[in-house]
Amino acid sequence: MQKIYEKAPAKINLLLDVLRKRDDGFHEVEMIMTMVDLADRLEMEELPRDQIVLTSEAGFIPLDEKNLAFQAARLIKDRYDVRRGVYIHLDKNIPVAAGLAGGSSDAAAALRGLNRLWELQLTLGELEILGAELGSDVPFCIRGGTALARGRGEKLVSLDPPPQCWVILAKPPINLSTADIYGKLRAHDLPYHPSAPDMLDAIRRQSFTDMCAALGNVLETVTLDRYPEVRQIKECMVKLGADGVLMSGSGPTVFGLVSKEAKVARIYNGLRGF
Numbered sequence: 001m002q003k004i005y006e007k008a009p010a011k012i013n014l015l016l017d018v019l020r021k022r023d024d025g026f027h028e029v030e031m032i033m034t035m036v037d038l039a040d041r042l043e044m045e046e047l048p049r050d051q052i053v054l055t056s057e058a059g060f061i062p063l064d065e066k067n068l069a070f071q072a073a074r075l076i077k078d079r080y081d082v083r084r085g086v087y088i089h090l091d092k093n094i095p096v097a098a099g100l101a102g103g104s105s106d107a108a109a110a111l112r113g114l115n116r117l118w119e120l121q122l123t124l125g126e127l128e129i130l131g132a133e134l135g136s137d138v139p140f141c142i143r144g145g146t147a148l149a150r151g152r153g154e155k156l157v158s159l160d161p162p163p164q165c166w167v168i169l170a171k172p173p174i175n176l177s178t179a180d181i182y183g184k185l186r187a188h189d190l191p192y193h194p195s196a197p198d199m200l201d202a203i204r205r206q207s208f209t210d211m212c213a214a215l216g217n218v219l220e221t222v223t224l225d226r227y228p229e230v231r232q233i234k235e236c237m238v239k240l241g242a243d244g245v246l247m248s249g250s251g252p253t254v255f256g257l258v259s260k261e262a263k264v265a266r267i268y269n270g271l272r273g274f
């Protein structure tokens, strides 16, 4: 029987600005996002009966309707009236609730994969519109690569890849909710706004140094205050010599950008001790 494989990479936010709180409860954002090499993997196969079955060795995620990959399968199946079943196996590597969009990327991979398995011939644009029903980050995860995201995250403009570099991810064992972090943000009274034009310019010119200088995330104003461990990890990465350091999304993962491979092991080992 035909098997479909899809990679579901994690994302980091090189820039995350909030312009205002909207009447629908979401926030109008301006983000520059890029995929990293860390990825989940999905294997999809036709089931002889009309049912969605999701399995994973990861014991820490739901495998029922609460799982975003399951929700994606249900959504595309119902919307296009598919009367076929699917078996999805999820190989989970991305830390959960980390600000790395692991769940969103799994949902995106399920939509891309089932579009192929069930020969629905939907365009990426159609999949992005469908994906927006599952979460604000899902459209970007469908498109992949590097993009400028506006609206609540679903209005995308693809960008050239940023300069190649090493990305070190550090996720402290903290459980936080994205809704809670946005909810505590003083959107009308932010102490600063990162400059998207500066980041876009750095990417266009392939300047690693200017990209590091342009990193910024206004959600740090909430998460770093509430969770001092996240601030400590940031400080630790800077001290260990990372060229650029920022929290991804709503956190708690902090990423460090490094241009020289020689530095990577030193920073990684230093963080492990920490």
Ligand SMILES: C[C@@](CO)(OP(=O)(O)O)[C@H](O)COP(=O)(O)OP(=O)(O)OC[C@H]1O[C@@H](n2ccc(N)nc2=O)[C@H](O)[C@@H]1O
Binding pocket: 013, 016, 025, 026, 027, 028, 029, 031, 098, 099, 100, 101, 104, 134, 135, 136, 137, 138, 151, 152, 153, 178, 179, 180, 182, 183, 248, 249, 250, 251
């Ligand atoms: C902060 C970001 C940055 O990339 O990522 P994560 O930290 O989740 O990875 C995203 O904006 C998160 O996207 P996602 O996790 O898909 O959010 P959703 O499921 O759509 O929304 C969860 C909740 O976050 C809030 N939310 C989300 C997006 C947005 N533009 N404004 C919001 O206020 C809303 O309260 C919403 O109920």
Ligand SMILES: Nc1ncnc2c1ncn2[C@@H]1O[C@H](COP(=O)(O)OP(=O)(O)O)[C@@H](O)[C@H]1O
Binding pocket: 061, 062, 066, 067, 068, 069, 095, 096, 097, 098, 099, 100, 101, 102, 103, 104, 106, 107, 178, 249, 251
């Ligand atoms: N396939 C999935 N992988 C990870 N988490 C999932 C998945 N499906 C649903 N979830 C739930 O979604 C929430 C957010 O997960 P995740 O996408 O990893 O976080 P974030 O949006 O911070 O990057 C968690 O509470 C988790 O239980």
